[in-house]
Amino acid sequence: MRLFRLCRIVWVIFAYGLDEFLLGHSRTRWARRLVGGLLFWRRLDAPRGERLRLALESLGPIFVKFGQVLSTRRDLLPSDIADQLARLQDKVPPFSGEAARDIVEASLGRSVSQLFTRFDLTPVASASVAQVHAAVLLDGRPVAVKVLRPGIAPVIESDLALMRTLAGLVERVSADGKRLRPREVVAEFDKYLHDELDLMKEAGNGSQLRRNFTGSSMLLVPEIYWDYCSRDVMVMQWMDGTPISQIEQLQAAGIDLPTLSRYGVEIFFTQVFRDGFFHADMHPGNILVAADGRYIALDFGIIGTLSDVDKHFLAVNFLAFFNRDYRRIATTHIESGWVPADVRPDELEKELRAVFEPIFDKPLAEISFGQVLLRLFEASRRFNVEVQPQLVLLQKTLLNIEGLGRQLDPQLDLWQTAKPFLQRWMNEQIGWRGLWRTLKQEAPHWAASVPAWPRKLDQLLSKDHSQTLVQAYMHLAREQRRQSWLLLVVALLLCVMVLLFWLGR
Numbered sequence: 001m002r003l004f005r006l007c008r009i010v011w012v013i014f015a016y017g018l019d020e021f022l023l024g025h026s027r028t029r030w031a032r033r034l035v036g037g038l039l040f041w042r043r044l045d046a047p048r049g050e051r052l053r054l055a056l057e058s059l060g061p062i063f064v065k066f067g068q069v070l071s072t073r074r075d076l077l078p079s080d081i082a083d084q085l086a087r088l089q090d091k092v093p094p095f096s097g098e099a100a101r102d103i104v105e106a107s108l109g110r111s112v113s114q115l116f117t118r119f120d121l122t123p124v125a126s127a128s129v130a131q132v133h134a135a136v137l138l139d140g141r142p143v144a145v146k147v148l149r150p151g152i153a154p155v156i157e158s159d160l161a162l163m164r165t166l167a168g169l170v171e172r173v174s175a176d177g178k179r180l181r182p183r184e185v186v187a188e189f190d191k192y193l194h195d196e197l198d199l200m201k202e203a204g205n206g207s208q209l210r211r212n213f214t215g216s217s218m219l220l221v222p223e224i225y226w227d228y229c230s231r232d233v234m235v236m237q238w239m240d241g242t243p244i245s246q247i248e249q250l251q252a253a254g255i256d257l258p259t260l261s262r263y264g265v266e267i268f269f270t271q272v273f274r275d276g277f278f279h280a281d282m283h284p285g286n287i288l289v290a291a292d293g294r295y296i297a298l299d300f301g302i303i304g305t306l307s308d309v310d311k312h313f314l315a316v317n318f319l320a321f322f323n324r325d326y327r328r329i330a331t332t333h334i335e336s337g338w339v340p341a342d343v344r345p346d347e348l349e350k351e352l353r354a355v356f357e358p359i360f361d362k363p364l365a366e367i368s369f370g371q372v373l374l375r376l377f378e379a380s381r382r383f384n385v386e387v388q389p390q391l392v393l394l395q396k397t398l399l400n401i402e403g404l405g406r407q408l409d410p411q412l413d414l415w416q417t418a419k420p421f422l423q424r425w426m427n428e429q430i431g432w433r434g435l436w437r438t439l440k441q442e443a444p445h446w447a448a449s450v451p452a453w454p455r456k457l458d459q460l461l462s463k464d465h466s467q468t469l470v471q472a473y474m475h476l477a478r479e480q481r482r483q484s485w486l487l488l489v490v491a492l493l494l495c496v497m498v499l500l501f502w503l504g505r
Contacts, residue, residue, distance in 0.1 A: 016055040049084030061128030097121025142238035196301035199234040205300035218263040241288030261405035280304035304393035326352040
């Protein structure tokens with residue numbers, strides 16, 4: 001079976017002319033000419049990025065999802081390829097409703113009739129890893145039942161093994177193999193995919209996001225019903241809303257689109273800077289709009305997290321950016337180790353100035369943060385910036401937010417919307433408010449540790465330590481006596497020498 005799948009992949013590679021990626025190295029140029037001669041019938045008029053996208057679509061849902069993840073690595077890919085991969089959509093045929101029902105019953109240990117008063121066999125949505133069915137609990141609550149595709153795990157493992165093989169081949173024979181780091185990209189995809197295969201993890205992500213935005217006037221997150229969740233099944237509150245991509249329906253419903261676009265920016269920065277926990281898959285298929293104008297977040301398989309160190313790093317860089325302090329941005333990157341130590345700060349400063357300075361010379365409404373990030377990715381390749389996976393997710397999500405916001409409101413001013421929030425957050429982090437919050441956070445630890453100080457001091461001065469100090473003192477005393485005897489002998493010798501000198505006169 002794996003051999004057949006490998007043959008299928010190889011056939012698609014050559015049929016779509018992807019051998020130009022594999023055989024791009026000067027050492028394999030002869031092989032590329034040979035393949036071109038043997039497969040003279042191929043039509044390769046389409047751009048390489050489009051051919052790559054079509055090839056992934058023909059290989060099935062796992063490769064489509066891989067292309068989606070790969071499209072987020074604009075730091076590694078040329079822009080023409082990244083733009084094409086960003087167009088990939090999961091248009092996956094659903095599996096049978098009877099199979100979904102069987103999975104629910106086997107996973108939850110009860111029949112569907114014991115769990116729900118209604119379970120629709122026809123799915124309302126279908127993706128590469130799972131599909132969703134509408135149902136009603138016994139107490140009358142409408143729910144969405146997400147069911148993992150049957151037999152998906154072995155297929156994924158088989159495809160991942162082949163991807164690792166192909167990645168190693170690309171790294172060895174492609175001219176850009178080492179720079180593109182294909183094995184690292186496949187490993188990153190492996191992690192994301194296995195997280196999505198465990199719906200308990202997704203349920204946990206959704207529960208945390210809902211708790212973070214309890215009472216929010218901008219975002220609704222469905223409740224997770226834990227009594228009906230397992231690795232293969234997740235049941236959550238049914239949410240009624242309009243897909244955010246349906247602009248005409250939103251306008252007909254009286255939704256204020258400029259306000260909605262600003263909400264998207266504020267929600268994103270709140271998740272990033274306040275919580276350090278953000279929805280990292282915010283494409284239009286995962287977002288609805290409620291009748292009251294609030295966002296509804298769905299699908300929590302991919303979540304990004306930031307540590308306090310990451311947030312501090314971002315705060316310093318944003319503050320330097322608003323002050324046009326490019327030297328500070330350059331030195332921060334070098335000091336953090338993200339840029340090799342041998343990079344000259346003035347060279348990096350010059351590159352950053354070329355990226356950011358045009359932003360301040362234009363009206364803010366004309367600035368595209370996506371273009372700024374693309375320029376930064378180009379600079380990162382030049383200076384061998386070490387890419388941080390958590391920030392790649394952040395950048396990918398920010399591009400989604402900006403594109404979504406501009407779709408809702410072409411005059412969206414991302415900077416003007418985000419700047420007050422960022423300045424307020426940085427003041428809270430760096431100023432006296434941040435110090436006070438840190439003191440309150442550390443107070444429980446101090447309250448527990450301070451009473452133990454006398455005991456620890458007693459341990460320090462315990463018998464063993466005292467004996468050590470006594471031994472050290474005795475050794476010091478012996479050394480002092482020895483040095484005193486030596487000085488006395490030297491003094492006596494000097495006296496004898498002086499006496500002999502006077503007698504000789």
